[in-house]
Amino acid sequence: MTSLEKMPIDPQLDDTQLADMISTHLTNAITETSRIIYGQQEEIKQIIASILSGGHALLVGAPGLGKTKLVSTLATVMGLSAKRVQFTPDLMPADITGSEILDEDAQGKRSFRFIPGPAFCQLLMADEINRASPRTQSALLQAMQEKYISIAGKDYPLPAPFHVLATQNPIEQEGTYPLPEAQLDRFMVQVNLTYPDQTTEKAMLLATTGANESQAQQIITSDTLVKAQSLVRRLPIGENLVDSILRLVRNARPETSEDPFIQQNIAWGPGSRAAQALMLLVRARALLNGRLAPNQEDLIALAPAVLRHRIALTFTARAENIQLDDILKNLLNKAI
Numbered sequence: 337m338t339s340l341e342k343m344p345i346d347p348q349l350d351d352t353q354l355a356d357m358i359s360t361h362l363t364n365a366i367t368e369t370s371r372i373i374y375g376q377q378e379e380i381k382q383i384i385a386s387i388l389s390g391g392h393a394l395l396v397g398a399p400g401l402g403k404t405k406l407v408s409t410l411a412t413v414m415g416l417s418a419k420r421v422q423f424t425p426d427l428m429p430a431d432i433t434g435s436e437i438l439d440e441d442a443q444g445k446r447s448f449r450f451i452p453g454p455a456f457c458q459l460l461m462a463d464e465i466n467r468a469s470p471r472t473q474s475a476l477l478q479a480m481q482e483k484y485i486s487i488a489g490k491d492y493p494l495p496a497p498f499h500v501l502a503t504q505n506p507i508e509q510e511g512t513y514p515l516p517e518a519q520l521d522r523f524m525v526q527v528n529l530t531y532p533d534q535t536t537e538k539a540m541l542l543a544t545t546g547a548n549e550s551q552a553q554q555i556i557t558s559d560t561l562v563k564a565q566s567l568v569r570r571l572p573i574g575e576n577l578v579d580s581i582l583r584l585v586r587n588a589r590p591e592t593s594e595d596p597f598i599q600q601n602i603a604w605g606p607g608s609r610a611a612q613a614l615m616l617l618v619r620a621r622a623l624l625n626g627r628l629a630p631n632q633e634d635l636i637a638l639a640p641a642v643l644r645h646r647i648a649l650t651f652t653a654r655a656e657n658i659q660l661d662d663i664l665k666n667l668l669n670k671a672i
Contacts, residue, residue, distance in 0.1 A: 351570055352628065358564045359626045362388075365413050365555040366624070372409045372552050373402055374540035375532030381624055382527050382641050383410065383501065388623065389616035390565050391524025392480050392500040394465075394645060401529045403503045407461040408552075410501075415557040416458035417495070423468035429475035433485045434492075450487060455479050458495050458558055462502035466512040476500065477519045497561055517604070517648070524613045525638075526645035564623070571619040572629050578615070580635055584671035585611040588647060595670075601653035601663065606646035613642050632672050640664050 366384065370377045383406075386393045395403050404420065411418030421432055434453030440446050454460065455476070462476060479485050480500050484493045502523070520526075532540065543550065556564075586592045589605030598605075617638045618630035625634075643664055 351567060354563070354567055355571070355623060355628055356626075358560070358567065359623055361556050361560070362564070362624050363626070368413050368553060368555050369406075369409050372550055373406050374543070375536035376402070376406065376529060378637075379527050379529055380406070380410075381621065382525055382638065384414075385617050385620040385624060385638065386524045387414070387497070387499050387561070388564055388568050388620035389524060389613065390497070391613060391616070392502070392522065394520070394523040394526045395501060395503045395529060396506050396526060397503070397529030398531075399505060401531070403529060404461065404463065406529075407459065407501045411459045412552040413555050414459075414561055415554050416497070416499075416561070417558075418459040418461065419454040419457040420461040420463060421454050422463045423465050423472070425467060425469060427468045427472050429472050432472065432476055433479065434487065436488055448488070450490070450492065452492070453485075455485060456492075456494060458497055458499065460498075460500045462500055464505060465502040466504050466514055468513065470513055470516075473513065473515060473519060477522050480522055497558060497565065517646075520645045521607065521609055523645065524617070525641040527641055528644075568616060568620045568623060571622065573615065573619060574629065574631075577618065577630060577632065577635065580632060580671050581611055581614045581618075584635070584639060584643075584667055585614070587670060588643060588667055598663075598667075601650055601658055603648040603650045606643055610642055610646050614638065617642065635672065636668055639668055643667075 362384065366377065366380055369380050369384075373380065383393050383395075387410075395406070397403055407420070408418060410416075421427070430453065432453050432455050434451050434456065436448040436450050438446055439449040465473060465476070479494060480498075483496075483498055484491045486492075531537070585606050585608075587595065587598065588602065590599045590602050591605075593599060593602075593605075614635065618634040621634040621638060622628065622630040640661065644660060647660060647663075649658065649660060649663075
């Protein structure tokens, strides 16, 4: 498999040619990642689409589903420098962002020197983000939004591109600090990882317990990723699809929906950031699938990941065991 590092992109290419070349290599990146991570191809596409859109992703899944392996594999395949932080209750903001230390040179002169923390990378895995205190969570989420870190009145820009893939365990909630709604909204998508089917799990067992375990290979470079992110914003999007996105998001809000079912069962709905995310993600998915323009299928595929962490059910809905996924399907049917 050929890497883009060996085949640099010609700066003279027009957007159509550039999209064709990038799409080919993104397909190879998905194939390479799926070769290491079994049974999660659609989830891999969602995560890569969020990275192409310049966003961050929240990965939710039970222990043992390969969340850490998935992040490290994506970092290798996409040519990104990566670091991992295990979030714990005693983790401090400086453990992520870095801190200043008092340094002394050979002449005895003292000065403060900044020691960068693990956030100074291109792909940061925030493992079990809901186990750290709200103060520590806020330090990371501020860096995600601002793309720089402020220490002692000085701003230190983070590397470009900079993306966070945070994980949560949906089973163990004791001793956790759930992310507030405003902070959840900073994640472009919430990707739910599920157990593989029996055939896939058997293939995974045979492949990962032998003498030689497969290692991921780099397919693209960070410079190419930046070009792809810029291209995503230039891809055209039809007015009908824009209207569908707008209808979907507005119908999911009890304040702007005319559906009594929504008004009764949704406590609060998605903000405009959800619509912005969908506008970018559908174009990113189109590029992943070798198309220059997104369509309604892209919206159907991505809407649940964009909306599921931006909608809260009412007490009545929870008491009646109404499932959010069923509401999302209903909203999509009416929006398209």
